[in-house]
Every structure is written in structure tokens, then in C-alpha cells.
Amino acid sequence: MCLAIPGKVEEIMTEGDLRIGRVNFGGVVKRVCMDYVPEVVVGDYTIVHVGFAISKIDEETAKQTLEDFRAMGVLDEELATEEEAFARAAAAPQSACPDGSCGRK
């Protein structure tokens, strides 16, 4: 649950009192709060944890890390929708498996 996932910032807008970005994680796009990274602009890569961008990173790092995390299988869990999270909990005996491999043989 402590992983932060790199993604590319596609759009930044103001929603009420918050700076919200649309961030693309290798194909999955999420709404992300950008308030902690005022230096990040559209086109930059950032690492995101539970819907918050926490650090700017370079493109090469972002792509390598995304590839590593995908290979380790951790992307699905971190980016799951509510339905997917409940389906996962129903299927697996255990929570918090960072790569979703637990319970699957």
C-alpha cells in the first residue's frame, strides 16, 4: 500500500479549491491531486500515491519503473476501481497483496 506509481500528466485544471490533474499510468487515466507538486506541468512525469502526486521524475525513470511494477503485477491493485477491489477481496483470502498474487497459484 506504500507504492507510488509513475504517470504522465495530460491535463491540469482547477476544481474548486484544488489543483487536479489527469494522469496516465500506462493507459489507465486517473484524477490526481496536484497541490503538493506546484512545479509539475502538463507533459511532466510524476509519481502518484493514493491519488496524490508527490514528486516529479524524469521520463526514462517513469517508464522503467512502470515496466518493473507491471512485471511485478502491482499496477492492477494500486489502480483498481471499487468494483475490482471488492472482486479481489472476494477472490483472495487476504488483503494488501501489493502484486495481487496472493491466493492465486
Next chain:
Amino acid sequence: MKYLTEFRNGEVAQRIAREIHQIATRPWKIMEVCGGQTHSIIKNGIDQMLPAGIEMIHGPGCPVCVTPLELIDKALAIARQPGVIFCSFGDMLRVPGTEGDLFQVKGAGGDVRVVYSPLDAVELAQKNPDKQVVFFGVGFETTAPANAMSVHVAKRRGLQNFSLLVSHVLVPPAIAAILKSPGNKIDGFLAAGHVCSVMGYWEYPPLAAKYHVPIVVTGFEPLDLLDGIRRAVKQLEAGQHEVENAYERVVTFDGNQAAQKLLAEVFEVTDRAWRGIGVIPKSGWRLCAAYRDFDAEERFHISGIHTEESPLCRAGDVLRGAIKPADCSAFGKECTPRHPLGATMVSSEGACAAYYNYGRFLSAEELAKTVVSCR
């Protein structure tokens, strides 16, 4: 296991492993604090690439594992109440309390929801003014900025129906507690990269200096972990105890200033009970006085909770690195991921569960005999 093989056969991984074999002349015990790193080490077989004397000790850095049973029971009691929408990250759904888990509460008609971001819970509160929306805020320093922002936004928007059930824990006090404990055998630490991306690593030099341990800030990717171990061994062999940043592409010394500023506004340091370890002084965050109205424990006044941990469970010894999971007599027998007796089996980021899930049933002694050489 295709990925494992690919990683271990990779040229760079082989080169780093060879270097560790070349420089290591003595046995060293290195602790990775973070549960995500434990999982990556076991899954990728990184510990098995190391010389026999270099032992990875798995630290207490899984927030799901160390959340006290009492707080899980409080969460379940709140989630069962009518008129409550209880929001959580997905990984808390299957953590067993004394009676059942959040997944079962939902099955019995409770309004339990999984959110991607704590801000989603704030939005739910806005859309459901007749409901009390509670967010289960567990986690280390990585997750805290998100939870801090949720309560900050709720206050700014004047939401009376949003609250946070908080159990934040902090890495540096846990490292200090391990180093201070009698019989501590840890020679060096890998610090968690994503915690440091928020907090920086300015808190670590005093620890490294006081206890004479190298601390290497390391990522989660297998090559980063292997490189972090290499740097720690190199320092140990040279008699050094510096704080080193092996994750420069993500982590800076100062960390994220904007996040730290809001954390200081919303939270204050408090003593915190860690499941399997006990109370560590000044090792957590709670909402400070200005935000106390948003504390779910204050709002719901749950009482009558009595919890008892299994007498068989040795999670505390595992969390301190005193034993390997398979050295516990209950491991894989009375205690499995389906029926966890204690902290380290509760979440798959826990050391016992990681060992169980990847078929590591050997004791420390047996393990030492089977270490794979990478030469």
C-alpha cells in the same frame, strides 16, 4: 516465475550480485523497513542471490500489519452503524478483527466503500449530507499527505459529516526502537524510497551517527533493492555509517516541502501502539487540536472493545528481526493467510505472509544452508 528468472539472469543484476559477493568478507544483517520492499525481495529472490552471510531482516514497515487489532475492531464497529458510509483503501478489507472483517460488514448490509483517494471520501460526504462518512486513515508517511489534505479540505468546505479514523505510523521512531531494543543485531538499514520522497531523509543522519549504522534510501524495483544492499555492505565493510541516497531520481534530502507543511498543520506526534511490537513513543501522528473535531474516535466513542492476541504468535520477534517466520511453531500450521494469528501474517506485505505465499518454509538455519550462489 518467468519474471524472477529474467531479473536474476539479467546482466546488471548479475554484476551487482557479483560485486556484493566480492566485497562481503563478514556476515551482516540488513533490515529493509518497508513491507513493499520485503515483498519485492522475496518475490524476486533477491535474498537468495546474496552471499550466505548477508541476511535480509524484514522490518515492521507494513501499515496494514501493524495497525492494532483494537483499531480494526473500532473500524468494524463504526462501519456497522446505520447512517455511516465507511471508506477505506482496498487492502484493509480482509484484515480480520476479533469478529469478521470489513468485507463481511459490507456483505451484512454495511455501507463499506473502497476509494482510490481520500478526497473521494470527502466528495462522498458532500454528496451525502445525511450520512456520516468515515475514512480509515492508516499508513506511513507516504500516505499521510493524502489523508491530511482530505481533512484539510473537509474543514475548509465546512463539512460536518466527514471524519478520519487515524492510525498513522512513522518510520524513524520505529528504526530507533529496533536499534535500542536489547539484543538488537541489525547492522544496517534500507530506508523506504517512497516514504523519503515525502519526508526527505534529513531525519536519518542522527540515527546513523548515534547507532553507527549505515542507512541507504532505496527504491522498490528489484535492481534498486540489490544496489541498496550493495551500498550498505560496502559501507559496513569499510566501517562507515553514512546516510546514502540510492534513489536520487525520486528522493531529495528535503523531501516534499508542501506536503510536510500541511502534515505539520494537520497532525501532531503521538505515542502509537504497533501490532506485534507494542507502544513505541512518539511513533505516530494523530489529528492536532485544530482538527480534532474530524477524529472519528472522538465522534463515535466506541467502547467495550477487548482484544487479545494469540499466545502462540511470535510476530513481535519476526518484526524485530529476531527470528525468521518459519522459526515460529505456528507458522503454516495454526497460522496461515486465511487464519492469521498475528500482525506479520495479516497482510501479504507482512514477512510471514510473504514467506508463506512464496513457499519459504525453511527456518533461518535451514535457509542459510540453501543460499544460491551467484558467482
